[in-house]
Amino acid sequence: MNVLLLAAFLAVPVMLFFGGLSDRIGRKKIFVGGTIAIAIYAVPYFWLMSQGSVLALIVAMVIGFSIIWSSYGSVLGTLFAESFSANVRYTGISLGYQIGAALVGGPAPLIATALLVAYNYIAVAGFVVFCAAVSLVAISFAQEMRGKDLDA
Numbered sequence: 762m763n764v765l766l767l768a769a770f771l772a773v774p775v776m777l778f779f780g781g782l783s784d785r786i787g788r789k790k791i792f793v794g795g796t797i798a799i800a801i802y803a804v805p806y807f808w809l810m811s812q813g814s815v816l817a818l819i820v821a822m823v824i825g826f827s828i829i830w831s832s833y834g835s836v837l838g839t840l841f842a843e844s845f846s847a848n849v850r851y852t853g854i855s856l857g858y859q860i861g862a863a864l865v866g867g868p869a870p871l872i873a874t875a876l877l878v879a880y881n882y883i884a885v886a887g888f889v890v891f892c893a894a895v896s897l898v899a900i901s902f903a904q905e906m907r908g909k910d911l912d913a
């Protein structure tokens with residue numbers, strides 16, 4: 762089975778789990794936990810990817826994409842929606858997401874490739890950790906909106 766299909770297949774129940782958990786403990790906590798997990802897993806992920814082993818590749822992808830990415834990816838849309846009042850929600854989400862994607866998401870593969878060529882996978886992992894740190898700073902300004910009336 763294709764590794765990406767396996768990771769995607771496993772991600773579905775994991776996302777449902779984290780989505781349900783976020784209803785109980787809050788989106789912000791799940792997002793923070795997932796972001797910290799990404800930062801911790803960055804070096805092991807790239808190390809596993811550099812081993813040239815199919816088994817290491819499968820382990821890296823399943824842990825990275827099926828579990829860790831799913832933890833924060835499952836709450837991202839709801840977290841964004843809860844961050845804005847109803848009258849500006851669509852504009853706020855779209856503007857924030859698109860600016861972030863243009864400034865960091867678009868050039869991220871180029872930055873990672875340049876770091877890999879100039880240094881090694883540790884530098885790429887450092888870039889991932891830096892992005893995670895920026896996310897943690899940004900989320901520290903967000904309010905937990907679980908259980909609050911979003912139409913008020």
